Amino acid sequence: MGLNELLSLHAFHYSKTKEDDYLVATYITRQKIINCLHISRMQPYLDAVAGNQDKALKLYQWNLDLTAATQSIIGITEVVLRNAMDRELQTWNVANGGSASWLLAEPETPLRALIAGKRNSALSRASKESIARVPSHRRFGAPVTHDDVLAQVMFGMWKDLLPNHAPNAGNSQENNNRERMWKDCLIHAFPNVQDADGSMTYWRVNHIHGLRNRVSHMEPLFQIDVLDVIRDSLRIIRSIDSDVANWVSGGNKVPTVLKNRPV
Numbered sequence: 001m002g003l004n005e006l007l008s009l010h011a012f013h014y015s016k017t018k019e020d021d022y023l024v025a026t027y028i029t030r031q032k033i034i035n036c037l038h039i040s041r042m043q044p045y046l047d048a049v050a051g052n053q054d055k056a057l058k059l060y061q062w063n064l065d066l067t068a069a070t071q072s073i074i075g076i077t078e079v080v081l082r083n084a085m086d087r088e089l090q091t092w093n094v095a096n097g098g099s100a101s102w103l104l105a106e107p108e109t110p111l112r113a114l115i116a117g118k119r120n121s122a123l124s125r126a127s128k129e130s131i132a133r134v135p136s137h138r139r140f141g142a143p144v145t146h147d148d149v150l151a152q153v154m155f156g157m158w159k160d161l162l163p164n165h166a167p168n169a170g171n172s173q174e175n176n177n178r179e180r181m182w183k184d185c186l187i188h189a190f191p192n193v194q195d196a197d198g199s200m201t202y203w204r205v206n207h208i209h210g211l212r213n214r215v216s217h218m219e220p221l222f223q224i225d226v227l228d229v230i231r232d233s234l235r236i237i238r239s240i241d242s243d244v245a246n247w248v249s250g251g252n253k254v255p256t257v258l259k260n261r262p263v
Contacts, residue, residue: 027053030053030054030057031053033057034046034053034056034057037060042056042060044220044223045057045059045060045063045220048222048223048263049263055262055263058262058263059222059261059262059263061262062222062257062260062261062262063220063221063222064218065257065260066221066222066226066254066257066258067215067218067221069252069253069254069256069257070211070215070221070226070229070230070254071215072251072253073230073233073234073248073252073254074208074211074212074215074229074233076237076248077208077233077234077236077237077248078155078158078212080236080237080240080241080244080248081158081205081236081237081240082150082153082158084189084190084240084241085158085161085186085189086150087189088185088186088188088189089102089107089111089185089186090102091185092108092111092181092184092185093107093108093111096108100146101146101149102115102119103119103122103123103146103149103150103153104123104144104145104146104149106119107119110177110180110181111177111181113174113177114160114161114174114177114178114181115157115160115161118153118154118156118157118160119149121152121154122149122150122152122153122154122157123144123149123152125152126144126148126149126151126152127144129148129152130142130143130144130148155208155209155212156209158205159202159205159206159209160178161178161181161186162178162182162186162198162201162202162205163175163178163179163182163197163198163199163202164178164202165197165198165199165202165203166206178198179197179198182197182198186198189240190236190239190240191239191240192238192239192240192241192242193235193238193239195239201236201239204232204235204236205236207228207229207232208229208232208233208236210229211224211226211229222261226254226258227254227255227258230252230254233248234248234249234252
């Protein structure tokens with residue numbers, strides 16, 4: 001029954017019951033929720049259930065649960081990945097004549113060219129955050145540290161440091177620099193995987209990066225093989241440390257959420 005029929009039933013009192021009032025109120029409430037979320041956001045969910053508003057809202061709520069469960073795994077993966085790569089980059093930079101912090105000061109070549117803009121952006125964000133600290137903050141007035149800048153590095157930079165194995169990557173100087181950094185440095189961040197050219201690691205991180213962006217923007221996940229990306233997340237962590245991977249896997253709620261899909 002559509003809204004017009006429900007309203008007609010309500011207005012002219014044809015067989016009007018409490019159930020009729022409930023149906024009208026429920027329909028209006030669903031419509032208000034969809035309007036507040038915006039039809040452009042809800043359209044994929046409505047399309048997936050042939051326009052049924054009740055099912056679309058249930059699917060949307062389920063997608064929120066899936067987003068939260070996915071974000072939990074991807075967030076931990078990002079932290080483990082960045083710390084593993086950072087350790088090797090610090091060691092490499094010192095060995096090549098630079099300081100331990102490849103973020104606070106310009107790093108050595110060829111790392112310098114690969115991260116120049118992204119490093120400056122992360123340093124700027126860390127500086128602004130430091131200035132914005134209130135007096136009650138435990139680090140009020142403290143100088144910006146390497147870890148402050150590291151926390152501001154975007155996930156995309158870790159992907160961009162890896163040898164690009166996409167079909168259109170080509171044989172550019174930039175990719176040659178990435179290959180050098182992989183062989184001289186970053187391969188050591190992933191001791192538990194045989195990946196001489198970095199292709200396996202690149203594709204896994206690229207896979208995770210794509211889903212991370214969808215999760216960050218709360219986009220629909222119901223048409224994506226989320227479990228496949230989560231497997232890649234766990235593989236990345238396992239390639240760094242198997243004990244940590246086992247711990248993360250034990251808290252993985254994605255399979256349970258997927259089984260509870262409402263429609």
